[in-house]
Amino acid sequence: MKQRRAGVLFRNAFRFRFNVFALAAAAAWTGGVHAQEVPGASPSDSGAAPTSVLPAVTITSQREIDATTEGSGSYGAQAATIAGKVPQKLQEIPNSVSVVTRQRMDDQNMTTLDDALRYTTGVQAVSYADTAYYSARGYLLGIEFDGVSLMSGVQYEPQLDLAFYDRIEVFRGPAGVMDGTGNPGGTVNMVRKRPLDTFHVSTETQVSSFGGARQMVDVTGPLNKEGTLRGRAVIVGSDEHQSIDRYREKEGGFYGILEYDIDPRTTVALSAAHQVNADTGFDYGVGGMSNGQRLPTSWSQNFGPSWNYQRNTLDETNLNLTHKFENGWSSSTTVLYRRYSFSGTYAYPFGATGSNPYDQTYYAQKQSGTYNWFAMDTNVSGPVHLLGRDHTLTFGATYSQLSETNPFVSQNIGTFNVLDAASIPEPAFSSGSNTNFRFQQGGVYGQAHIKITDPLSVTLGAREIWYQSETQTTGDWKVNSRMNGKFVPYAAIVYNIVPNISAYVSYSSVFAPQTGTSFGGQGLAPASGKQYEAGLKGTFMNGRLNTSVAAFRIDNDHYQLGDPIHTGFYLDAGKVRSQGWEFEVSGEPLTGWNIYAGYTLLNADFESGLTATSLGNGAGLESPRNLFKLYTTYRFQQGMLHGWMVGGGMYAQSATSRLSSLYEQGGYAIFNAQVGYQFNKHVTASLALNNIFNRGYYSRTPGTFYGQFGDLRNVMLTVRTDF
Template sequence: MTPLALALLSTWSLHARAQTAPAAPAASTLPAVTVSATVAPDATTEGTGSYASKTATIAGKSGQSIKEIPNSVSVLTRQRMDDQNMTTLQEALRYVTGVESVDYGDGTAYFKARGNTLGVEFDGVSIVSGLQYLQQFDLAMYDRVEVIRGPSGVMDGAGDPGGTVNLVRKRPQDTFHVSTETQIDSFGSARQMIDVTGPLNKDGSLRGRAVLVGSDGLQSVQGTRQKEVMAYGAIDYDFNPRTTLSLSAGYQVNPISGLDYGASGVVNSDRTALIGRVPGSYSQNFSPSWNYGYTSLEETNANLVHTFENGWKSQTTLFYRHELSKGDYAYAGPGATASGLSFYGEQRQRNTYDWFGADTNVQGAVQAFGQTHTFTIGANYSLLSTTQDSGFQSLNGPFANQTYSLYDPNAVQKVYVPFTYGANNRTEQYGVYAQGRIHLATPLTLVLGVRETFFQETSQTIIPTVSDWTTQAQLNHRFLPSAGLVYDILPSMTAYASYSKFLTAQTATTYTGQGLPPRSGEQYEVGLKNSFLNNRLSTTVAAFRINDNNRAITDPNSPTGQGSIAGGKSTDQGFEVEVTGEPMPNWNVYAGYTYLDVNFENDTPDLTDGTDPKHLFKLWTSYKFTQGLMSGVTVGGGMLAQTRISRGVEQGAYAIFNATVGYRFNSHVEASLQLNNLFNRSYYIRPPGSFYSVFGDRRNVMLTLRSDF
């Protein structure tokens, strides 16, 4: 029997014992221990009308009070997504405290926090390598986006210590409801969404939901056009008041034409260093018009929840996602001259990704020593299988001594590019975990987490020849602990301190071909969380330090000049401040500030993804007038500001300002007009390196019409 099967069987046995095992007689020398009912708070944000969420599911598989979680947690609510007209995950995470969201140019992005990349969960199911540089579903299918910053190895296993994003889908509602959303913008884009939900039988035990989206989007960069069709459906069925089965499925396609990866930086005369950027407008497309890309997503999810008579709850979730990504495009680089002359190459690729995830757990409360303690015990499994085919053709190259002008990319002619490389890859991770919230005293809670994790990454080439499978990285029986203390200073004020360990598998090898040990380290975090105005307004202040050891670096003593050793270190430290909620009725506000200091020892930053801004500030606010001549009017606005970053070419500090005004015609229909990049600031989201760059959107206007019945 596999370790996963054993873990699932063990967890199911716990489920059964929680329901059927008779209570043992209490020992005369110990206080009585009893299992009692506990009801997890609902974390749904849809319909609250607020930017604040009191609870989140990302830290423990069910709703927990954010104030009682000894980590930095942010929740992007449905209301804020609507007010800021967010439709993609990169737009959403760009306005989450401490998160860098950097577009890649092809509809995907990469995401970092605290100097490291983020992992992902879908409704609490951890998925290995499922976020970075990958197309994601339209935000219309999600209720909220939860983010925990810092390592979350107990629940997610091995991975980078930046944190985890949890995308929580919309669920069917128990009353009939229809909403629509129509958007057009000054680039010439149009988008339509319809969302229908309600009961499907007389007693309401069967409920359904369907969300449809269609869009035809032009972009800030001239000649780039991305279309989208998305369909999402969900069904909830109550077998009885204590057992619910939830099923959902999603499908989305995203063709993109005029795909532009931007221009690389200007190089010096011997092409050894980047010395600047190519001049030009911030709407310039530096790629030929025949570039194209195509992505399709398919997803299914099943969740079974049962509450036992003693109040304990079990839930099991199965998840599957398939993604097809293909494209044929030319791009500039490496480097360019100051006058805009560059080499070009054409790349053709076809990649498929198949994810499977499973999570099963049991959780509940125990009365002991005069206090109520809660425990979660579970197991999870994640598998990613990929097939990657690619080919590259230099359209000129240094040996041909021929370049093209970046200002006339259509002079680059398309050629046939065969697949010259192909590989199958398989990444598997599984483990068992437990978390306990132990109340040491009425104001003091000890939060302990443990995980035994297993990880393996294997691959084989299939083009030009088929090879045997080889192991790239492996972790067996690795122990990942976490610990936190939460002290309720006042009913509205909580202080916390936490420790968490992380492991990250590495595929680099020594010059003799031996694998390297994993990156390892720990995070220390302290913070203070407050709630004001009857929990309408929340604040968080947190300080953190991440020690990252055993980083792969080039072996300075290698006799071959190749190979790596685990000799690098980094320290990521800083602090965060977040304010979110309603300081006054009808006034919503969100503000987040992050200071980050990244230091390397025997290592240097990887400029592939760029450096991290030392200061990062985000703001959005809106106010609804309900009386007088302005009744029905909503005004709002916000900003995003950050200090310098670099990918070889530096992007200086910048600030982007947005503003919006809306009007509610009646209880069913409202419209808003949003002006983005109010002062038409020119900037790079992804500054140039040896290859690639991405402009930030120039000033644009979006008109949105929403109906609600």
């Protein structure tokens, strides 16, 4: 009873604080944020002629913070929008935030979200046939598109080509105030390219040693004389073979956006994207033997039948309206619709049936389905001048819905030799089953950035969440779970030790509705818990270089864990604790020299629940204890090497496993190198050598099944034009 009463008092105190600032915001809105008298004037002077010259008035203004990375040429971002809906300097955000800039995407030839997150600090990207799943700090990640959160929108889901995006922002740890789903691991925000105010055309042509080609064209600029109407169109297509034998991926996509200034302070933007991916010969891989040994095969071996096929279609529409008020406040409303449809037929090995490990049972599956997301977010943000200092308030509301249908049939098609999988005959499938799912979530949120003293600031935030999940097999919809009002608080303190170095501590509450279901068909309870984080952030060399170091601890209950036996289903893992620390540096410390490096140390353990007894004490087995990522380039500015570029990087991780240490993969490192030349201001070319030492490794560590190989050594030639 005392604990409940304390919680009520905390909630009421929190709401009282927000009510105070809401009143202050209303006053600022109607009267202006800074109401000051004109020097030398008084009310009695209004009707009299001036008797003297007014003293000179000096007006100074600060350049508006912009989080856009296109055209910066740097690996270091100046700001991000993922922590507060509006651009915030990275040094002022009291949490771990990484930004994959447009320049780094280009230099590392990133074309998929998998590529970007694989080289993001603290993120583990695990391949899953033609998709992937992602985690940070031992937990799965959530996703936003231009700040609008979608439930279950990133795990195992294909994404649009990175040619359509300006940057990828990654918030590690729960972001439940600004991101309604509040995944414990963190949130990814994919931010689209916007139209430029000058005419611009760029192209990108790539060919790889695997036997593939890719072409991209990007056109943007004003569409009327006044420049109030701007547009952009990006077209991309590829036909690429992969490191695995017989695996081929085809892609065709388009992204278009129109942006119109209704007046100097109001802008409306409408965008649409369409992309089709068709994959043939894709492979889920093979598992380990019962004694933990690997099958002694080639690292390019394909264990799937020749008729494995899947086709994905992604459609997205985004409408955004922004307005900037005269008193410094701004508003933004975004409506997002996203549709993913797919169909596929495939088979995969599920483990040895006898003494010969090469003879394994194959399961075939035929499925099709659609995912329909609808989401919206509306918010206002701006400054309040109170008690002699400037503070910033943000208020908003959000709603999202996911409707899912996934009819499928799965059957045992017999025992076959995994080394001759291409000859497995395609079966005649029997009738299957289907269950429809619908998830809804809404909420209101607020955040106050309060300036206590010049070096000290406090951030307080909260969200009230409503959630419901339903299923339908036959007949009426059935409500599986419902949450009417869940209070999620957030608090942080930032202290500027010196102008370019700050220290912070933050507390985040975890509440994450989970869309996974158990093998028995039951929905999983929402994840709940808390995170404590403390760190240092620095900005050096006139803002060109960003550094950060952070220590964290997350205690989480009802953690959703992939069922190791039943594919596509989940377990309630009980209570889990993950903790560790991480370091990151990014930017352009010298003209022409870009660098990104990130290191993470992670420990995750089950505290109680099903998995504490069935899987041992080690949680997050697929998340390595040590994870290090590096990429750097240098463009010569003068002398005989002027115009040349050299670069390279590495990815290194410690041992990982699935199910138990029986299926452990030891630590490994992958090294890459690059050389490029700028022929003139319009044309550049680069040659990248990836996996220099041809290291064989698993991109997904095998269990009893599903062990996928990573890419072997390959060369990629890229030619870019810019006009």
